[in-house]
Amino acid sequence: xxxxxKSTKFYILNLxxxxxxxxxxxxxxxxYNYPKEINLMRGHSQRLQNSLLCxxxxxxxxxxxxxxxxxxxxxxxxxxxxxxxxxxxKATLKILNLLPVKxxxxxxxxxxxxxxSGEAIGVKIQTKGVLVVGLSTxxxxxxxxxxPAADAGFEIGDxxxxxxxxxxxxERDITNIVNENxxxxxxxxxxxxGKKHNIxxxxxxxxxxxxxxxGLWVRDNIAGVGTMTFIDPETMSFGALGHGITDIDxxxxxxxxxGSILKSKVASVQKARKTVPGEIVGIFYESDNxxxxxxxxxNYGIYGILNSKIRNDSKGAIPIALSYxxxxxxxxxxxxxxxxxxxxxxxxxxxxxxxxxxxxxxMLIKVTDQKLLDLTGGIVQGMSGSPIIQDGKIIGxxxxxxxxxxxxxxxxxxEWMLEEADIRLESSIKAAAGQ
Numbered sequence: 001x002x003x004x005x006k007s008t009k010f011y012i013l014n015l016x017x018x019x020x021x022x023x024x025x026x027x028x029x030x031x032y033n034y035p036k037e038i039n040l041m042r043g044h045s046q047r048l049q050n051s052l053l054c055x056x057x058x059x060x061x062x063x064x065x066x067x068x069x070x071x072x073x074x075x076x077x078x079x080x081x082x083x084x085x086x087x088x089x090k091a092t093l094k095i096l097n098l099l100p101v102k103x104x105x106x107x108x109x110x111x112x113x114x115x116x117s118g119e120a121i122g123v124k125i126q127t128k129g130v131l132v133v134g135l136s137t138x139x140x141x142x143x144x145x146x147x148p149a150a151d152a153g154f155e156i157g158d159x160x161x162x163x164x165x166x167x168x169x170x171e172r173d174i175t176n177i178v179n180e181n182x183x184x185x186x187x188x189x190x191x192x193x194g195k196k197h198n199i200x201x202x203x204x205x206x207x208x209x210x211x212x213x214x215g216l217w218v219r220d221n222i223a224g225v226g227t228m229t230f231i232d233p234e235t236m237s238f239g240a241l242g243h244g245i246t247d248i249d250x251x252x253x254x255x256x257x258x259g260s261i262l263k264s265k266v267a268s269v270q271k272a273r274k275t276v277p278g279e280i281v282g283i284f285y286e287s288d289n290x291x292x293x294x295x296x297x298x299n300y301g302i303y304g305i306l307n308s309k310i311r312n313d314s315k316g317a318i319p320i321a322l323s324y325x326x327x328x329x330x331x332x333x334x335x336x337x338x339x340x341x342x343x344x345x346x347x348x349x350x351x352x353x354x355x356x357x358x359x360x361x362x363m364l365i366k367v368t369d370q371k372l373l374d375l376t377g378g379i380v381q382g383m384s385g386s387p388i389i390q391d392g393k394i395i396g397x398x399x400x401x402x403x404x405x406x407x408x409x410x411x412x413x414x415e416w417m418l419e420e421a422d423i424r425l426e427s428s429i430k431a432a433a434g435q
Contacts, residue, residue: 122284
């Protein structure tokens with residue numbers, strides 16, 4: 001009988017420990033996932049997920065003209081906030097409504113409008129420095145193979161900035177400097193994962209052409225075709241692609257020194273098949289005047305300013321939808337697959353990922369438009385950046401295709417792209433107030 005009581009107590013204690021671990025871990029996840037800043041459209045409500053221990057408490061409103069109401073039901077696992085007028089409110093994430101663990105700013109903003117594009121564009125960028133895309137061996141006059149760069153510690157993805165304190169901008173700069181200092185140990189300043197390093201390397205003379213080399217394959221520019229996502233009629237800034245430009249060989253996000261976009265025309269489309277990605281083949285001429293200048297290449301697209309005010313008013317601008325407003329169901333994309341004609345195609349949003357930080361995989365989409373399926377097989381390279389429209393609002397852009405199923409792919413929230421374009425939505429609060 002005594003043994004049975006001990007077993008029961010031990011069983012109950014284990015259950016208590018398990019429940020405590022569950023509650024604590026749930027609270028940790030809630031605190032980690034809660035954003036520091038929440039944007040909410042005026043006149044809309046947003047439900048914020050809580051844990052059983054953590055809740056958002058809107059009890060520290062700084063200004064009287066801020067109307068952000070709260071609904072904290074102790075038996076529920078969510079907080080409902082309502083945006084009644086433009087402004088900001090300070091909120092606190094608390095454990096058991098007592099212990100503050102995180103400060104949160106809630107911004108109630110008026111409708112922000114941008115012009116959805118869908119235009120095919122040519123993209124040309126000049127890398128910052130020269131990018132290392134491969135390492136090679138060199139056969140010298142004695143018949144031996146040497147790998148000076150590899151032996152010295154170079155890695156694929158390194159960016160060469162200087163040699164012997166001379167700035168490097170083009171591939172030929174490396175060849176020229178190496179051969180001008182062929183009998184010397186050369187000091188290379190390289191950037192690797194955001195940090196700068198010095199690497200010393202001695203060149204060797206190639207048997208093939210008698211030129212002194214160090215065994216590097218490099219690249220100083222990249223060109224391709226993509227799709228413009230939006231234009232801000234107020235600033236003439238643009239966003240495109242929805243994902244960053246990476247080097248095809250190394251997969252490294254390219255750090256740009258300068259770049260431009262040009263008007264492009266779709267010449268043909270290589271249709272996608274399972275495991276074989278399709279591609280839009282576009283034509284653009286480098287001699288043409290640039291359509292705009294690229295200032296940023298990020299993991300979530302390329303951004304810059306249009307050179308000429310082709311669209312100098314808000315004609316064609318539509319409201320954006322914030323991430324909490326995106327829902328599963330039908331939507332449309334704007335894309336160019338024939339000449340320079342922007343067309344509208346049907347898709348379905350199959351899954352929405354609720355994100356507190358930027359990601360290029362905010363939603364899973366599926367092409368349902370039969371015309372687009374017949375022409376392209378689904379999503380193909382070059383369609384990245386195609387704006388996604390739902391309920392008359394721009395909600396994001398196409399970013400990736402699923403190689404095993406080209407009818408499906410991913411999209412990024414427009415909220416993340418506007419943030420990357422330095423279009424801070426909370427600045428609309430001051431604009432609406434005339435500040």
